[in-house]
Amino acid sequence: MSAEPILELRNVHSGYGTIKALKGVSLKVYPGEVVAIIGANGAGKSTTLMTICGIIAAEKGEVLYDGKKINKVSPEKLPIKGLCQVPEGRRIFPRLSVEENLILGAFHRKDQEGINKDIEYMYSLFPILGERCKQHGGTLSGGEQQMLAIARALMTQPKVLLLDEPSLGLAPIIIQQIFDIIKDINEKNGTTILLVEQNANLALQAATRGYVLETGEITLEDKADALLHNPEIRKAYLGE
Template sequence: MSDQPILELKNIHSGYGSIKALRDVSLKVYPGEVVAIIGANGAGKSTTLMTICGIVSPEKGEVYYQGEPITKINPENLPPMGLCQVPEGRRIFPRLTVEENLILGAFYRDDQEGILKDIKHVYELFPVLGERSKQHGGTLSGGEQQMLAIGRALMTKPKVLLLDEPSLGLAPIIIHQIFDIIADINKNDGTTILLVEQNANLALKAATRGYVLETGEITLEDKADALLHNPEIRKAYLGE
């Protein structure tokens, strides 16, 4: 693991008007890691990702990507830099086909041969998308739409992939398929992943390290396995 984080938040204060969603949040993600942020609804998990992506501007603090500050960078310029988010709720283009959604993920790229190669790679990761390549995105199941959202993000060739609640609203068998693919993307493609997930058990099993976010503040940081076996975490987030 590199000594330098690829993504870092330093003393972030962020929110929506008078609502202070994050207070003095600091975290680091190193190249090749899967880092999980766990916490209850309303803890500030999604706000953390939106602050990283510039959708929400921090009142104080700084976000660094590959050692450079990015809080002043236009959000649309981040995917070409290798930082891409799969938002909560998927947000695919329902009237476009699966393949058209994937092509839009590569909208800033001009390497046609590489784009076709990466579409093929997405179909290898998610065979069902290959089977439905000419089908409109809106006709897919929830799980298939989540696969498409991840596949579309992969078309940006991300160095860091931000995943916001990838298991939300999905059947257990589909959730495990999605998380198997997340592990594959990390291990075989070398993609660094920052994962926000309410299912703490699932998130920590998939992660290298984890942070616990409570009412806008980081209350605990540790290796994922240590958090998974922490009695307080098991009681608060794993139903024990």
């Protein structure tokens, strides 16, 4: 593990008007890790990712990426720096084809040969996207749209990928495929991943370390395996 985190939150507070969603969140993500944030609905998991990306402003505290403060960096500039989010609800371009969605993921890149190569790589990672490459994104199933959202984000060549609820609303067989690919991306490409996920069991199985978020505060941090076998976590989040 690198001595310096690639992504760090220091005492971050943020929210929606008078609603304080994050109340002093501090966490670290090191290069090459998969880090999971687990917690109940409304705990502040998605807000954490949106605050990292600047979609919600941090009212207090610091968000650091690659050692530099990014609180004031506009969200559209972060993918160029190597920090990219796959938002909850996928948010692909429904009227554009699969291939056009992927090309838009590489909007800031000038290396056409590299872009073409990466599109082919996405089709090898997600064969169904290759089969559907000329279809409009809006005609894909939920699972296929989630695959497209991840593939589009990977076209930015991210150092750090933020994944917000990748299993939401998907069938178990598709969820397993998505998580197998998440592991693959991390192991083969070395992409660092910060994962927010309602399914605590799957998230912790995929992760190196994990944080438990409760009503806007980190209440526990440990290696993923230790959290997976923690009786309190098993009772609260794994239905035991």
